[in-house]
Structure formats: C-alpha cells, structure tokens
Amino acid sequence: MIGLPGITGLTGIGKKRQESTVTDIALRCTGVSKTFGDVVAVEEFDIEVKRGQILALVGPSGCGKTTVLRMVAGLEALDTGRIEIGGELVASSALHTGPDKRSVGIVFQDYALFPHMTVEANVGYGLERQGRTERVAEVLDLVGLEGLGKRLPSELSGGQQQRVALARTLASSPDVLLLDEPFSNLDAGLRERVRAEIREILKAAGTTTLFVTHDQQEALFMGDLVGVQVGGRIEQVDVPERVFHRPATSVVARFMGMADFLPVETLGTRLVTEAGPARAVPGFEPPDGVSLEVMARPDDFVLAPSEEGQGVVVDRVFQGWAYTYEVELDSGLHIHCQMPHLLTIEVGQRVLVNLRRDHPQMFFCEGHAVPEVPRYGHLA
Amino acid sequence: MNGPRVIGEQLPAGPGFSWSPRRFLPHWLRREPLSLWLAAIVVAGAAALPVLYLAVRAAESGDSAIDSIFDGDTAAILWRSIQLIALVTLGSVLIAVPLAWLTVRTDLPFRRAWAVASVLPLAIPSYVGALAFISAFGPKGLLQGWLEGPFGLERLPDLYGLTGATAVLILLSYPYVFLTVRATLWRLEPEMEEASWSLGRSPWQTFRRVTLPLLYPAIGAGALLVALYTLSDFGAVALLQYDTFTRVIFNEYNSAFNRASAAALSLVLLGVAVSLILIEASARRRARYYAGANAARRNRRIVRLGRWRTPATIFSGVVTFLALGIPVFVLVYWLARGVNAGESQLFDWGAAYNSVQYSMAAAVATVIAAVPISILSVRRPGLLSAGLERFSYVGFAMPGIAVGLGLVFFGIRYATGIYQTVYLLVFAYVVLFLPVAVGSIRSSLLQVNPRMEEAAMSLGRSRINAFLTVTVPVIRPGLAAAAIMVFLLTMKELPATLILGPIESRTLATSIWTAAEEAFFARSAAPSLLLILASAAPMTFLVLRERSSN
Numbered sequence: 001m002i003g004l005p006g007i008t009g010l011t012g013i014g015k016k017r018q019e020s021t022v023t024d025i026a027l028r029c030t031g032v033s034k035t036f037g038d039v040v041a042v043e044e045f046d047i048e049v050k051r052g053q054i055l056a057l058v059g060p061s062g063c064g065k066t067t068v069l070r071m072v073a074g075l076e077a078l079d080t081g082r083i084e085i086g087g088e089l090v091a092s093s094a095l096h097t098g099p100d101k102r103s104v105g106i107v108f109q110d111y112a113l114f115p116h117m118t119v120e121a122n123v124g125y126g127l128e129r130q131g132r133t134e135r136v137a138e139v140l141d142l143v144g145l146e147g148l149g150k151r152l153p154s155e156l157s158g159g160q161q162q163r164v165a166l167a168r169t170l171a172s173s174p175d176v177l178l179l180d181e182p183f184s185n186l187d188a189g190l191r192e193r194v195r196a197e198i199r200e201i202l203k204a205a206g207t208t209t210l211f212v213t214h215d216q217q218e219a220l221f222m223g224d225l226v227g228v229q230v231g232g233r234i235e236q237v238d239v240p241e242r243v244f245h246r247p248a249t250s251v252v253a254r255f256m257g258m259a260d261f262l263p264v265e266t267l268g269t270r271l272v273t274e275a276g277p278a279r280a281v282p283g284f285e286p287p288d289g290v291s292l293e294v295m296a297r298p299d300d301f302v303l304a305p306s307e308e309g310q311g312v313v314v315d316r317v318f319q320g321w322a323y324t325y326e327v328e329l330d331s332g333l334h335i336h337c338q339m340p341h342l343l344t345i346e347v348g349q350r351v352l353v354n355l356r357r358d359h360p361q362m363f364f365c366e367g368h369a370v371p372e373v374p375r376y377g378h379l380a
Numbered sequence: 381m382n383g384p385r386v387i388g389e390q391l392p393a394g395p396g397f398s399w400s401p402r403r404f405l406p407h408w409l410r411r412e413p414l415s416l417w418l419a420a421i422v423v424a425g426a427a428a429l430p431v432l433y434l435a436v437r438a439a440e441s442g443d444s445a446i447d448s449i450f451d452g453d454t455a456a457i458l459w460r461s462i463q464l465i466a467l468v469t470l471g472s473v474l475i476a477v478p479l480a481w482l483t484v485r486t487d488l489p490f491r492r493a494w495a496v497a498s499v500l501p502l503a504i505p506s507y508v509g510a511l512a513f514i515s516a517f518g519p520k521g522l523l524q525g526w527l528e529g530p531f532g533l534e535r536l537p538d539l540y541g542l543t544g545a546t547a548v549l550i551l552l553s554y555p556y557v558f559l560t561v562r563a564t565l566w567r568l569e570p571e572m573e574e575a576s577w578s579l580g581r582s583p584w585q586t587f588r589r590v591t592l593p594l595l596y597p598a599i600g601a602g603a604l605l606v607a608l609y610t611l612s613d614f615g616a617v618a619l620l621q622y623d624t625f626t627r628v629i630f631n632e633y634n635s636a637f638n639r640a641s642a643a644a645l646s647l648v649l650l651g652v653a654v655s656l657i658l659i660e661a662s663a664r665r666r667a668r669y670y671a672g673a674n675a676a677r678r679n680r681r682i683v684r685l686g687r688w689r690t691p692a693t694i695f696s697g698v699v700t701f702l703a704l705g706i707p708v709f710v711l712v713y714w715l716a717r718g719v720n721a722g723e724s725q726l727f728d729w730g731a732a733y734n735s736v737q738y739s740m741a742a743a744v745a746t747v748i749a750a751v752p753i754s755i756l757s758v759r760r761p762g763l764l765s766a767g768l769e770r771f772s773y774v775g776f777a778m779p780g781i782a783v784g785l786g787l788v789f790f791g792i793r794y795a796t797g798i799y800q801t802v803y804l805l806v807f808a809y810v811v812l813f814l815p816v817a818v819g820s821i822r823s824s825l826l827q828v829n830p831r832m833e834e835a836a837m838s839l840g841r842s843r844i845n846a847f848l849t850v851t852v853p854v855i856r857p858g859l860a861a862a863a864i865m866v867f868l869l870t871m872k873e874l875p876a877t878l879i880l881g882p883i884e885s886r887t888l889a890t891s892i893w894t895a896a897e898e899a900f901f902a903r904s905a906a907p908s909l910l911l912i913l914a915s916a917a918p919m920t921f922l923v924l925r926e927r928s929s930n
Contacts, residue, residue: 099578106574
C-alpha cells in the first residue's frame, strides 16, 4: 500500500473524458428505479459506460444488481428513469423496447445454452442466414472453440459452455454485453483462468460490457470501472484502485475489504487515535465539531508484543502467508491486524498497536469520506 | 456401535466393517441387506409370471397358436389397432399441448380451473366414458331423442367403430400429455426463452425454435402413455364395437373358448406394447440432452393473449365440455330418470363393498411389493437393480386382459387352490399396478439424502431402525400417494376383473359393464358417478398442490 495508485488512473480517464462525445456513451441509465411489490430492488440508479469499457457492478446478494441487468436487457420493465443504449432511448416509464429489439446481449449465470442445438446452431441462433456460417466460425475462433462446433452443449466442460454462451452473444455484435455472475458455476481454479481469458476476449472484441458479480476480487480484476451497489443504490463508481483505496463511504470501504474505523481526536494539527497518530494527506483540514473516524485495513497496523500495550489479542487466524489478529483495545473496540507469519503472538498476549505512518489514511465522518470523494469519480 | 466415540475416530462408513456372511458377497451386493435383494427378485419374478405363462400356453398349442398369429385376421386386427393408436395419440397431442401452454404461460381467464378440469377426464373409466357417449349420441340416445321430435331426424352419424372409439379415447386420454407437458413447462428455465429474445428472436420464433423442441421429450412421454392406454383399453373399444386386440382376445376367450388363439394374440399385443415403449425410449435416448432443467426460480413472463383470449377460452371450454361435461351430465340425467321411474336397482351395495375390499387389498399388497425394488433402484443403481426395475414394469406394458389371461393359465395349471379366488385377482392387480407404485415411491426416495440414514446409523441406530425412523417418515407422502393411486386404478379396472374375478362376485366395474352391455343406462349411472367422484377428489387435490408448490 504505497501512495494512491488510483490517482494516475484518474488522470487517464479525465483526458479521455475531454475527447468524448455524446455517442461515445454506449450505455446510460438515469434515475432508474424498480420495485417488486413492497420491495425496492433498485433506487435512483445512475451509470454511464463508454464504448469498449467494462463496468463491473458489485454488491452483496439481493442488492438489485441482477435486476439492473435485466432492465437493461429489456427482460424487466422499469418503474421510473431512463435507459439509453448507443444514444437511443430504449426504456422509460412510458416506453419499453422488447429484448428482441435492443442491441443487447446477455450471458446468464447458468449460460442458458439451448440443449437441443449444436454449438454452431447455438452461436448462429441470433444471426441472419446471410453470412451466418462465416460469422459463427469467426466468433468460435475468437473464443478459442474452433473445431467444437458440431458438439452438443452437454458434451462440453463448464468453461467451454461458458465460452459458447459468450460466443452466442458476441456473434450479433451487440452494443452492450451483459454478464450475470458468469463465473459462479466454475470451480475456483478454473475461474481465475477463465476470467482472464474472457477479459481478453472482451477487450479484443472491443465490447462494451456490464458485468455483475458479488465477488470483490472478480470486480477489481474484470472492471475498467467498478460500481458498488448496496441496497438498490449505487454507492460509488470509479476505477478499481480508487474504489478500493479511496472509498466514498464506509459501506463501500467495508464491502471492498476488511476495514476497521477508529475514532480520531484532533489535537491542533495532530490526529490522534487509540492506535497512535494517524496521517492525513498534506493540507488536510479536519472539520470542526464533528466526530471523525479513520479507516484502517488489516495491513495498516503494526503489532508488537508488549506489557505496556493498549490491547489484548483475542483471536488469531492463520492464513498461510500471514496471521490476522483480532485485538481488543482497552476502550473495548475490536480491530483486525495482519502480520507476517514470522511473528507469532499468542492469544491473551498484551500488544502495542500502531497505525502505519508510511502512507496517508482515509477519514470518514458519519459514513462519508472527508474530504469528500465523488460518487462518480470517473466522471469528475 | 455403542459406547463412547470420539469425533474423527468414527467407524469406517460403507461395507465390510461388520463380520457377517455378507462379507463374502460381491462388493455391490453387500451394501444392502441380502433379504432386500431376495424380496426384490421374488417380486420381479412374480411380475413376470403372467408373460411366462402366456408363452407357455401358446407354445403348448404349437401350430394352432402359430397359425392364429400369422393368419390374415391378426394383420387386420393389428392394422385397426395401429390406426386407432395413431389417431388417438395425434388427437391427444393436438389438444393437450395448446391447453398446457395456455394454462401455464398465458393470462387465460380461470387458468387454475381449466387446469383441474383438463386433468379430471382421467378419473372417467373408459367404459363409463363410452357408455355416456353411446347413451348421448348413439342410436336411441339423448341427442336423437331431442332432435327426433322437432326435426324428424331419424339417424345420427354412426358412433360405432373407429370414429367413436377415437373420439372417446382422445377425450379420456389427452390428460396424460397435458400433465407431462405442463410439468415440463413449469420446469423450463425462463433463461432459455429470455436468451432467445435477447438474441433478437420474436416470441413466436422463440416458441417454435426453443420452447417446443424442449417440450418434445415430455410430449413423447405423454404420447407413449396415451398409446399404451389406447392399446390396452378394453371397455371403450368393446362397447363401441371396434375390433382391436383386447376385444378380439376377450371374445376368443369368453365366447369362442379358443384359449390357444387368445394366448397367441395376447403375446402379439404384448409385442406391440413393447415396441411402443422401445420407440419412445430410442427417441428419448437421442434427446437425452434435454434433461437437466432446473426448477425455475423467478416468476416467468406471462404471455398476454390479447384478442386471442376469447378463442382460447372457447377452446378450453369446448374440450372440458366434451370430455367432462357430457359424461357427467349424461350420467346425472340417467340417474335422475332412474330415480323418477322408481328403478329398484339404482345402486349395488354389494358390488361397492367388493370393490373397496379388493382395492384396499391391492393397494396394501402393491405398496409392500414395490418398496424393495424402489429402494434398490434408487440406492444401488446397477445392472441387477435396473433389471429388476424393468421386470416390475411388465404391468406398464401389459394390458389388463393379457395379465388376466396369463394368470388364468397359471391358475388352472398350478394353483387351482387360488384360481377364481380374490387372491389371484389381487395378484393380477399387483402385477398391473406395480409400476405406478414403484414410480411414486422411487421419486419420493430420490428426495431423501442417503446421508440422513448414515447420520442416524452413526448415531447408533441399526440399518432397519434408521430406515424406519428417518426414511419412512420422509417418504410417507410417496407411500400414501402410491397406495391411493393403486386403490383408484383397481376400483376402475375391468378386463382382469372380468376374467379373474370370483364367480358370482360383482364389483362396481363389472356391474357397470353388465348394465352397459344390456343398455340398462339408469342402472349403471350411480356406480359410474361414484367411481368418477372417488377418482376425481384426490386428483383435484394433486393438481391444486402442484399449483401451490409452484
């Protein structure tokens, strides 16, 4: 954790932004809401995805991300808001273009391959007769399945089925590709390889993609942009590094990885916590009269066994390359610290806990970052 | 298995840890008690008995049996049977597939009511259905009576023969296709159709190229049931005077006393039934990749019928009116007329008592016989258990008349003590309805995680005790459903009861049959209505439960 690598990404995005025109936006959702009965599935949802970009939408299960996907596909009607694809309005409270009339392709979680058709027939299903054979061969080549066209889906492995589903969708060159938890049916070893392959295919095809997952690691890996959705609302959209290191809200911080929040006391310009002084970016001016907290990831702490320490180890989890210790501070607050496995501290041992001082930390006030981090950082 | 035990130090699971003679059996036999295998083998052997004796009887009569198989009459009977099967199957599919789709996937008004009404014709025994149609549309029937006065109409189109048999059997057997297609429609993953839509295909193209092909296996399975039902039907073809195998066999046996010919024709009939099953099985083998549809998770899209709503409702109404309305109306009409005329024999209590008694005996015996085969085929899939299961399916392929005849030959020769007693009759019912019971028990056993029994055993219960305390309570609904279905099928069964029933002991089915043959419509109305009600009540319950679980 050195510096804020996200910053460089930001400048890159900003430059592109200046060049962009309206038609550069492949997918735009504005104020989209959807309720099922009493349940609000999606609320005031806004996103913008540029042509060729991959947006990974991540959130806990039940946060409405699949509903967003289905509304973009046209499989679900929205209540309020607008959806534009390639600059064309396809859904509003007054308009609903059917899924067969939108230039959108969707890859389902369990692929939904047609079991009674060969791979070729599946891939060619959405194509006109004219030039179908050539296009099918081309797309099968793109996904690395050349020679398997005569097989039935049931004769393929999980990873191959996945690529057939992708090929079927890519074949008709949709303006927007939608992926719904596409790796959740693959076992762990295969998953990492397949997602790298798929990212490469998407980038090679230059396809605008909305990708839905509940797995933070997957979102960080796949997305040019990562959108965090919690409780039907977008909490933050930005490049992966910034979403991880500069979360706009404490909800995002907690969702993207283990995070503890320590109350901060301001002593003049010094920011003091129970785990020692915190470090802010230069020029940081703590607001007056509010309760401030500092966010700390497990690797932001240094632990040392000491009878003079201000905490006690209450739990230790061995993770191979490291231990994660749970420490109860004297105030009763529990924090989590990760230390290399070379150092072993027993449960019950008193320890001295300090925040690392080699990089500035993030501060939060009532759940929001201070200074404020924009919700749509990639547009700022 | 008692005494203290430490976690992580449990007895090895699976075979071989106890010192018993089973240790010396092959590995795959050892897992289940030997007695279970023996019981299953006895049951499967017993189920095969009728076929065996048909073959023995035909072989004994030598040339005369072979002559009767290869004479021109057999070919003619075969042709008539095939015509009837083809027409009934086609008609059933054409009625049932649209009805199933309408009641599952559209905004058809009163969908649930139509769904129940579309299944209920299964509750009407074929001889009752035929009887109702004859008394409604036949010569001197209700319709003619009404038309005669005002219009002077003297003749209606002839109901007897192929036309009438086809119409009646379609209306009574289309629910088989309706049920299998409906079940598959509920199970189809909505993603299949959604994927097709998002690939730019219209709803109609999606139906034709994705939904319908995915329904083929269900249509095939339902069509097989319809074809076997038609092939084995005796009541309707006999009353409507269309000479298929069953009617000719019965006449050879009953009137001409030509046993060799009856046995030979029964074997041919059995051959046709087995061919039908093989045709369907090979179609399914090619379609095996259709399987694997998960239960649907989300609400599926309901198709708005728009201006097709009225025609669709009329279609459902006409089918229900013909298949359910007419029989019930006609029977109630005759009952009322009988009551008004002071008919003395409106209801035969003795026959009802016999029917209930036989059916209860058949239900209990069949369920007990079905348990060992069901357990082995679920828990120990393998060559032997699959073979045993096949044998138990004899009754599925074998028309009641053939089972009855086979057991007559067996009874006369080797079991005169039980011939023409209720025991041999119940035995016939067990053979006939074993597949139904095995099917129901099997599917409920499939839902029992075998780990539950293993958990019970690791907690110190014996294998039997674990089965009785863990598995049986879980599969109780399956056992009950099996018993109820066998009970109802037995109540309605006609040909085997006619051939094997104890002399002078009537059942509801045989008394309806006698009354119908002699055109005492009023006398057969009350028992017919009772049979329909008895079958309709649990069927309604089953359909409604299916709905609420979806």
